[in-house]
Amino acid sequence: MAHKTGFTLKSLTQALHQAGFSTSAGKRRAQGWDLWVLATKGPMAEEAIRNLAGRVLPG
Structure with a gap:
């Protein structure tokens, strides 16, 4: 039975912004079904958050 719940990367990002x-x-x-997201409440430059995400999120 398929479970049609959960997030896509796009829907998770939209939920975080909302x-x-x-x-x-x-x-x-x-290789998996896992999503990893780093989010901030305050503003952060796009390049800065991408660099941080590259260092802390699994590869």
Whole structure:
């Protein structure tokens, strides 16, 4: 039976922005179903959050 619940990377990012997070960067790993997102409530430059996400999110 298929479970049609959960998030895509796009829907998770949209939910975070609707919840008040102003900046986010994330990724989906090809070998699994896991999503990883780093989000901030305050503003952060896109390049800065991407660099941070690259250092702390699993590859």
